[in-house]
Amino acid sequence: MQWDIFCRVIDNHGDLGVCWRLASQLAAPGERARLWIDDATALHWMAPAGCDGVSVIDWLDPAVVRKAVAAPPPDVLIEAFGCDPAPELIARFAEPLAAGAPARAWINLEYLSAEPYVERLHGLPSPIFKGPGAGLAKRFFYPGFTPATGGLLREPGLLERQAHFDRAQWLAAHEIPWQDGERLVSLFCYEPPELAQLLEQLAAGAEPTRLLVTSGRAAHAVGAFFANPKQPAGRSPQGFGALSISYLPYLTQPDFDHLLWTCDLNFVRGEDSLVRALWAGAPLVWQIYPQDDDAHHVKLGAWLDWLGAPPSLRQFHHAWNGFGDAPLPALETGGPWRETVRAAREKLCLQEDLVTQLRHLVAGKS
Template identity: 45%
Template sequence: MASWDIFCSVVDNYGDIGVTWRLARQLAAEHGHHVRLWVDEPAAFVALCPQADARLKRQQVAGVEVCHWAADWQSEALADVVIEAFGCTLPEAQVAAMRAAARQPLWLNLEYLSAEDWVVGCHGLPSPQGQGLQKYFFFPGFVAGTGGVLRERELLARRRAFQADPAARRVFLAGLGITVQDQARLISLFAYENPGLGEWLDALAVDPQVTQLLVPRGRILGDLRQWLGEAGDLEPGFMAQRGNLQLQVLPFVSQDDYDRLLWCCDFNAVRGEDSFVRAQWAGRPLLWHIYPQEEGAHWEKLDAFLALYLQGLSPAAAQALHELWRAWNAGAGMGAAWVAARPHWPEWREHAEKWCAEQASRPDLAAALEQFYQESL
């Protein structure tokens, strides 16, 4: 059994901790490692894992030792592998101990997921850190030559079994207070603030098909409240009807329940990295709100993914999907883009399953990290 330390500095509330928590659990459960997950904001972790206690400095949760990464952090026994997640800066005491160790640990900088071409050339490259210490860049990705994406061993089997069981779906949704209307299309919405939301909601309200929009608590609720003309906060359980659109606000749920919500829906609007990956494993059409970056750097990342994801679609379907994603991320034009997208729905649904199967044919991120570690011995 090897020991792994994963350091996570919480950014944007849940994105970074969401990825590292899934990774830590998988390394422990499927690869048998002792994993310590160091988190600087325990409250954010508890939102994803309600059975945890934010007051504890360290605790065992789902086979992982979860520790508070406080400002006065002190070096402990070195792990065999140290993961610096998403460019967070390790404690100086940790780096000093690693340099002084007779047998230095494998130090990995786990980068953000990207489909850009340059990722393949940078994946696995070393960066000398002095006194013989090396840090290696580890890039998740969607093509050979990258680190893959997170996927638990039985994830797709569990997803397919759940989707094939209407009773399980009804029971799960009922537990969230959701009653599915006859012939209704279910859409989940988890996004950053977006001025284009109103146009989309207007289009859904007059769409010939009834839509139930399920909105977990998050940053998009302010825009939703503005469109509705509501004065107060939208609390879990809030519902509203506008034409053929029914909206319902959901509580912030655990990661496993969020997976099931994605599996239940016909279309998933997601944000960032963690929910983006989980929506792909749901095998359903999706809409990605990429994290906005300075000087529009995120557009290159969005287009790089679309260049891969659109392969295999008919030209008309690919163009419609491309315009929908661009409109959502630009915050304008969603009404027209949604109307143009409707005829391509069956093709998108089939394509989502094909993409899922294609990605599942490659090693997942935890397996790729394990292989990299084994090759370093």
């Protein structure tokens, strides 16, 4: 089959991260996937080796679009996150089928949420009444955390690979000066309002901590903390007190997974890294993408409810995401925080993964 996935990069590369994982997994059995993207720059570090069976197409290039219009349409068109493919491509997809040819499928891949509406809307058709796609129908596909949703991206053998992972070897390969007994914490975030409080807490802790800071906005946020002229003398961007800090280069998707497998606690943001942190099975704190109307408050609450987050983890999430003015509770790398994430991962492993469910939907099996 030929799968065409359309994606627009809004910011932060999360949409692209999801779509690249999806394309790679769809192509793994020997099928073909084309990723239509308006800005593929991040793939230079996210997936520098590419993937067999996956081609990347710049849909802002008129010559490329004309060539695609002249080629046979795909078997499946996936419109990721309401990105509105070019009208001429929709028109090509909508052309009448040859006699006896299997029907084409148009999928509207939505954002991840644990809110109740996801179960109600997953799999429903959405008829098209106007434009080049008039007469067709999209099918809503909602990723999610329950059996009544489309599930999560999980490639075959993921947990088995993690079980054989050697974190000491990975740390050495990345020249991270870790010593036994030092707690490892990853930081992949936007600009959380309580970042300064987190760094102070880690520095004042009885347990030595090494913070592994990812490139981009997380590194800039930490840099802004140390650039504050009100900082006490003697503090360094490499750490202070019980806190040591290492700064990472941009990581490939497999190496980002390895970072999450390495750490005792993971701070993540957006959608793709949340899912990967759940599969990692270590305690995690999620910074949800903020929305102007505070709709992210409801979305975060629904996810914490599904997770069964203990009070301290729920309070930490609220503070980390700027809900109210309560201080950050103490971090936990074991106990209820770890048990909660491990139990959630076990539940998720009992469900079919997203690609398997997507294939079932396309084949008319669900």
